[in-house]
Structures are given as C-alpha cells and as structure tokens.
Amino acid sequence: MKGPDKNRLYPREEIKTLCYIRNLPKKPNVEIGEYTYYSDNKESPENFYSHIHHHYEFLGDKLIIGKFCGIAEGITFIMNGANHRMDGITTYPFNIFGGGWEKVTPTIEQLPFKGDTVIGNDVWIGQNVTIMPGVKIGDGAIIAANSTVVKNVEPYTIYGGNPAQFIKKRFDKEKVQFLQNLQWWNWDEEKIFDHLELLTSENGLEQLITSWSLSS
Structure with a gap:
C-alpha cells in the first residue's frame, strides 16, 4: 500500500472528524482536488x-x-451571490422582499462580480477563516486562524488578520519557483510515498533541489 485510499470519504474509519471532501456528493460549480x-x-x-x-x-x-x-473547522466561503448593488444611493436589497419592490431587481451585470474563488494546492487554512468572493490563494500558502481574506494571496506566503495581511514568505523566490515547477501534488501515489521524508523534513527542500540539479 502506498498511502490511504483517496477515493474513501473517511481515510481512517476510526476518525470521523475529517474527510476527503472530494468524495462528498458533487455540487454544481464546486471543484475539489484529491x-x-x-x-x-x-x-x-x-x-x-x-x-x-x-x-x-x-x-x-x-x-x-x-x-x-x-481546511480547518469554521471555514466560510462567501460567494458572489452575497453582493449588493453599489452604484445607487443605497445598497439596501429592496427587491428580495417583494410587495412591489421587485420592480428594482438588478440585473447580473449591475451587481459586483469578483469571479471564481480559487484555492491552490497544498494550502493550509486555519480555524474560523472567512474567504471573500473572487479571492485567489496560491499554492503552498498558509492562512492563519480567525482571518478574513479579502485579497489575493501569493504562493508560499503566510497571511493573517482581519483583513488578512502578508506576514512572511515561507521560502525565498528561487525556492518558490522550484516548488511551483516541481508540483509534487501531481506526482503519482508511489512517488509521493517514496519521497515522504523529503516532503516533510526540515532539510527536504534543499535535498530535493540538490538531487534535481544533479540529475538535470
């Protein structure tokens, strides 16, 4: 065996507090990786x-x-349907209450639309984080607990706070570029299993860089 079964909802049946959410029933307009x-x-x-x-x-x-x-408990993704029209005197959504007020129902074009919300690979999101519409979080990023993410987050950075702000880079520019080219999350299960120690150890990145440069 080269790791847990990625197609199981609960990778360990005795632990019912976490599950592989890709294996939940499908939901329109939601895409989740293995x-x-x-x-x-x-x-x-x-x-x-x-x-x-x-x-x-x-x-x-x-x-x-x-x-x-x-993704830790308390996550909230706010999607574009929460947006109110902002080009008039008031942002109050009269139309949703009926009683004749629906005559001012806005068109989709009149509502703020921030696009897709995209979370990269190998992202760690702490407890009670809120992610606003259209935010893009890069590969390898970390979002601190109790943060509200209102703008894009660069790969391999740490953000935290409300609104979430840059705290620090996890690695220097050259190492980040190496990791983005490496894309270890796209390796097959056997290759990941064989490199687990490197992927999780303090000096693993330096060893990977050295081994890749020697083999090139």
Whole structure:
C-alpha cells in the first residue's frame, strides 16, 4: 500500500472528524482536488458544503480547491451571490422582499462580480477563516486562524488578520519557483510515498533541489 485510499470519504474509519471532501456528493460549480480534507470537531465534516454561502448556480461563479489542502473547522466561503448593488444611493436589497419592490431587481451585470474563488494546492487554512468572493490563494500558502481574506494571496506566503495581511514568505523566490515547477501534488501515489521524508523534513527542500540539479 502506498498511502490511504483517496477515493474513501473517511481515510481512517476510526476518525470521523475529517474527510476527503472530494468524495462528498458533487455540487454544481464546486471543484475539489484529491486528498484535500476538511476537519471539524464540532459537527460532521460531511457538512462542508454548508460553509459555502450565497453560492447560486445561475451566477456561474465557481469555488475551486486544489489537491492536498488542509481546511480547518469554521471555514466560510462567501460567494458572489452575497453582493449588493453599489452604484445607487443605497445598497439596501429592496427587491428580495417583494410587495412591489421587485420592480428594482438588478440585473447580473449591475451587481459586483469578483469571479471564481480559487484555492491552490497544498494550502493550509486555519480555524474560523472567512474567504471573500473572487479571492485567489496560491499554492503552498498558509492562512492563519480567525482571518478574513479579502485579497489575493501569493504562493508560499503566510497571511493573517482581519483583513488578512502578508506576514512572511515561507521560502525565498528561487525556492518558490522550484516548488511551483516541481508540483509534487501531481506526482503519482508511489512517488509521493517514496519521497515522504523529503516532503516533510526540515532539510527536504534543499535535498530535493540538490538531487534535481544533479540529475538535470
């Protein structure tokens, strides 16, 4: 065996607090990569979709999450359906209450639309994080607990706070470029298994860089 079965909802049956969310029933406009998990100690992790708010199929915006991401409990994805029209005197959504007010129902073109929300590969999202519409989070990034992410996050950086701000880079520019070219998350299961020690050790990146340069 070269690792857990990626097609199981619960990779370990004795642990019901985390699951591979790609194996939940499919939801329109949500794409999730292999081995990405959601962990929740308060409710079943199978309720992951309930943390995606204001996601209406007719708007067409997608939530895209890459492979090998770790998402902690309390995550909230705010999608474009939460937006109010902002070009008038008031932002109050009269139309949703009916009673004749629906005469000012805005068109999709009149509403702010931030596009798809995209989470890269190997992203770690801490507890109680809120991610706003259209945010792009790069590969290998870390989002600190209790953060609200309102703007794009560069690959292999750490962000935190409300609104989330840059804290530091995880690696220098050359190492980040190497990792983005490496894309270890796209390796087959056997290759990942054979390189686990390098992928998880303090000096693993330097060893990988050295071995790749020697083989090139």
